[in-house]
Amino acid sequence: MTGQDDRYLPIAEHGLIGDLQTAALVDTRGSISWFCCPRFDSPSVFASLVDADRGGHFSITVPGEDVVVKQLYLPDTAILVTRFLTPGGVGEIIDFMPISDPTVATDHHRIVRAVRVVRGEVTFEMECKPRFDYGRRDHGLHLTDHHAMFTTPEQEITLQSTVKLERLGEHDVRATFTLSAGEEGGVALAAGAPGLSPGPLQVGQVRELGDQTAKFWRDWLHGCTYQGRWRETVRRSALTLKLLTYAPSGAPVAAPTTSLPEQLGGERNWDYRYTWIRDASFSLQALLQLGFTDEAERFARWLDDRVLEQAGEDSGPLKVMYRVDGSSDLEEFSLEHWEGYEGSAPVRVGNGAADQLQLDIYGEALDSIYQATLHGRPVTHDGWIKLCRIVDWLCEHWDAPDEGIWETRGGQKAFVYSRLMSWVALDRAIRISRHRGLPADITRWREARDDIYRQIIDRGWDAERAAFVQHYDGGIVDAALLKMPLVGFLAPSDELWHQTLAAMREDLVSDSLVYRYDPTASPDGLRGSEGTFSLCTFWYVDALSRTGELDEARLTFEKMLTYANHLGLFSEEIGPTGEQLGNFPQAFTHLALISAAVNLDQALNERERKGR
Incomplete structure (x- = not known):
């Protein structure tokens, strides 16, 4: 092309x-x-x-x-x-x-x-x-x-x-x-x-x-422990994640570029040269899966610093993203003298989403901290006290409308994914407390966790659409909810999950590629459309694998690999004719690839072991 x-x-x-x-x-x-x-x-x-x-x-x-x-x-x-x-x-x-x-x-x-x-x-x-x-x-x-x-x-x-x-x-x-x-x-x-x-x-x-x-x-x-079916692909993704890491702080950037468009000629052009709490959390988990414990420890320390510095006596919400040194001044402006990639203006510096409220980041952060503790990482007394303040803040604010994982600019809504990951945050905090014998207001945390669960079941389920939907105001399907079985909210065998997956196939899946949502059905405050979201395609593979649809999961994964560039690199999105769109290469995509490959490989091995 x-x-x-x-x-x-x-x-x-x-x-x-x-x-x-x-x-x-x-x-x-x-x-x-x-x-x-x-x-x-x-x-x-x-x-x-x-x-x-x-x-x-x-x-x-x-x-x-x-x-x-x-x-x-x-x-x-x-x-x-x-x-x-x-x-x-x-x-x-x-x-x-x-x-x-x-x-x-x-x-x-x-x-x-x-x-x-x-x-x-x-x-x-x-x-x-x-x-x-x-x-x-x-x-x-x-x-x-x-x-x-x-x-x-x-x-x-x-x-x-x-x-x-x-x-x-x-x-x-x-x-x-x-x-x-x-x-x-x-x-x-x-x-x-x-x-x-x-x-x-x-x-x-x-x-x-x-x-x-x-x-x-x-x-x-040489430290990579993965020896599975997609060894070369996974190792290239690991090298890419390493290249996108700012070693002095251990912080991964989302991508090394700014303003590569999600649609040629459109305005969906963002500066990705920063570290998202969400990306850092998923990166920690992906690297632990590959045996890179030193890198995971550095990510964990960076994540700890961001969580703990926010946990003062007057604790407020975490920032969505930070500069690689941990500072949070990300005022957004446009370089008006530049035309943009193939004329796709504006070219942006900074990112206005930094000050958005995105409640899902608490779930990603707490889940990563929990996974690190399972790998033997200690929890200090001071760290635990401050983490408790964060969890207590979330108990009071989980029901607030926010901008959601996709950083929409169409106003705050009651996003189901935000509540799902708030449930994860409270659930993992409870597990850490019990696993390490640490003091906490478990009764309060458990009540808040259970309230979130009930609300998602009662209000996040759209009976007419027969699926869990993007937010409480309409029956829009959202690929972020592919995480429901992956985080343990629903069993992969649950009929509610199977119906939700069927709705996603109908609305969001195009020849194995997955759109994150339909912006024409769910206005996000921006003009134009976008390609399929590569991260979501790998989440789809993972969800299929957990659901037991291993043949479809493997075919979807193999098809997705054909969209990599000649070097095995992925940008953020795939366009209608297979072209890569968005900032490049994108860490989020490569870490999702790693998790999908590791989990699918394990599931296939288990099926072979059982002789089926």
Whole structure:
């Protein structure tokens, strides 16, 4: 598939590299089209992904109409290889970001772009055109033969090359060079101090950095305990989740990008470079399933900090999302000077949903904390006292209308999923208290939990639709309720659940892909429509698996894998003709893939063990 505008490649035509504090996207033309520095949520340096003309890029391309391009990751790493197959030869770009001590926050980040030819002869063209601060800040250029320094009063990046650099216009650089089979070259970009030396980049240095980076990723992935049917797919998703983690705090970002549209030309464009309580909670559980206990512990500490800092004497609701350092200033504004991906304005920075009330996050957070305790994580006295305050607050406020899991902007409603996860929060708090023998007002918590259960059964069930529905004001089916059997609210064999699942199949499932809800039937305050929601498709697989429909679950899962891009990466949504839509790659999708794969694999193994 090609984009309607030749200046933009399809969202799926990108790969991800990173150093666990920030990340870059590399497209199949060999261009770095997105890079923010020094953190995921910092202003961009390269952003042609959302404005092809004014966003800036760092490209190494092979000119010619007969060039075929392929991409792959070096096995078990986050090192991306872009291969150019030409009539005269085969050339490769090997892109990676070296990693030193990722847990120490730094402004110093490097992108290394090694270039080599493995057959014949290939000519490469390189351009480096940074556009600082979302393209709002002009920069100066100091250029020598093999070294360029791009500067603003606030930021500096340096470029070092094995080949001679030339000025491109007033403030950018280029290079053209030809390599024959067996020859190597490359460029390295460094942001922040210390910069790169003014001499030529040495090929040996590039090789050494590449070897060190490959070792880091392979050593890390060695800790994965999953050996099931979809081993390579799950391991790639685990690597993707790791790439989307800000190591100094342990916080996962929802995606490394902003404003990639859920509908081309529409307004459903959001900034996902932050950490949602919900995503962090699900990430913790997914990584525990794979045996990554160190990462799960770091997520748990970050989650603890957010929960506990809110649990003062005058405790209020948790924030929905935070910056990677734990701060919560996420004022939303639009970059009016940028056109957006394929003209899909606005391009947003910040996220206005940060101040919404979304009661479901308490359930996700408490469920994650509960799972961590089952894996031996201690609960401190101070932590428990503060957690009790959070639970007591929820006892008083669970019945309030809110914006719900999908962050709708059409007004607060009595969302069933919010009440479902409030039930989960209270249920898990009670379990933690009993499991660890910790003091709590169990009578109050149990009464609130049971009140929620009864209300969902009485008011969340729509007799005419014969299903549990999105909110109490209408018979709209919502894929979020696929979690009902997954969290233990309903038994998978319950007739109420089977009828709800049947309604979802009728209203939301399209050839195995799942819409989260119908925005035309349930106005959400935004214009336009959206694609199927990849997270919900994997939840559907999990629900089918729990319900015992293993053959359909496996087929649905296998079909969904065909919508991944050539590197095994998923964005947020799938469009009507199979195109990826929304921010890319999305952590939520990959963690749901992991859980679906692990749970389905276990169910299939159990069926085989029983000989059925």
